[in-house]
Amino acid sequence: MLIYTGFGLKGRNVVLVRSCDVVLFIAGAMGSLNEFTIAHDEGKVIGCLTGTGGVADEVDYLLKKFSKNTGARIFQDDDPGKLLDACLHELQNRQQ
Secondary structure (H helix, E strand, O other): OOOOOOOHHHHOHHHHHHOOOEEEEEOOOHHHHHHHHHHHHOOOEEEEEOOOOHHHHOHHHHHHHHOOOOOOEEEEEOOHHHHHHHHHHHHHHHHO
């Protein structure tokens, strides 16, 4: 689904993340880092495709330095299918 915010590159992150049930990261730079922190703070289901670089590969480091318990569940895998399955399984569990 496309969500037009009209906020440009810097203002859209909160609206986009809050509109998602699952947030997936493939690589990622500063904007993705911001979206990751928002998703984590919002307690979202987060999937990181490892081996793609950027934010997706630095989650362990970030959580060691700055983590707090928000209810977010973070999944990491280098197999896109397995990653998506894990995230969707968690989402189904939350909806029960």
